[in-house]
Amino acid sequence: MAIILRLDRVMADRKMSLNELSERVGVSNVNLSKLKTGKVSAIRFSTLDAICSVLDCQPGDILEYLPEDRQ
Amino acid sequence: MAIILRLDRVMADRKMSLNELSERVGVSNVNLSKLKTGKVSAIRFSTLDAICSVLDCQPGDILEYLPEDRQ
DNA sequence: TAAAATTTATCGTTTATCGTTAAATTTTAC
DNA sequence: GTAAAATTTAACGATAAACGATAAATTTTA
Numbered sequence: 365m366a367i368i369l370r371l372d373r374v375m376a377d378r379k380m381s382l383n384e385l386s387e388r389v390g391v392s393n394v395n396l397s398k399l400k401t402g403k404v405s406a407i408r409f410s411t412l413d414a415i416c417s418v419l420d421c422q423p424g425d426i427l428e429y430l431p432e433d434r435q
Numbered sequence: 436m437a438i439i440l441r442l443d444r445v446m447a448d449r450k451m452s453l454n455e456l457s458e459r460v461g462v463s464n465v466n467l468s469k470l471k472t473g474k475v476s477a478i479r480f481s482t483l484d485a486i487c488s489v490l491d492c493q494p495g496d497i498l499e500y501l502p503e504d505r506q
Numbered sequence: 507t508a509a510a511a512t513t514t515a516t517c518g519t520t521t522a523t524c525g526t527t528a529a530a531t532t533t534t535a536c
Numbered sequence: 537g538t539a540a541a542a543t544t545t546a547a548c549g550a551t552a553a554a555c556g557a558t559a560a561a562t563t564t565t566a
Contacts (some may be wrong), residue, residue: 366484394525401545406553462555466555477522477552
């Protein structure tokens with residue numbers, strides 16, 4: 365899979381903890397942790413929306429496409 | 436919902452039709468049409484991956500966060 | 507105005523988020 | 537060091553929604 369999650373990076377930029385983000389986004393910290401550590405294989409736009417809103421960022425800051433094999 | 440889909444724009448840039456994209460991505464043209472017209476409320480990374488690969492673009496080119504109310 | 511392309515509409519199957527709870531692990535603070 | 541806090545992992549169920557297939561409707565193209 366070449367889609368990688370970079371929520372960790374944005375959170376670090378904003379110096380926001382998982383629990384704080386969880387409270388403000390309205391998604392359980394368990395599920396945000398999965399998102400943060402790349403343990404999910406899809407995302408609902410409602411969730412992406414809330415995250416982008418709270419972190420004041422764009423989907424592209426959180427989702428990255430990494431081509432597998434470039435030579 | 437403030438997450439908007441801009442697949443139409445990338446397809447226009449690449450001058451790629453829905454049917455061609457459908458064949459190359461391996462997703463039915465019906466579902467790609469939904470994606471293109473913003474009729475879905477989530478996306479699987481496997482699908483996003485395939486689209487980014489074929490269109491040679493980033494998730495951020497397809498997904499945009501539009502803050503609802505800025506005053 | 508006929509053909510092609512796209513969109514919409516159903517329906518069924520399958521996938522996987524998301525919540526909750528609890529346990530395990532890691533990090534932080536003293 | 538070690539207790540407390542934070543994060544991650546695990547398991548489970550409920551629910552949401554992608555995705556495929558088919559057909560019909562609509563739009564675009566020629």
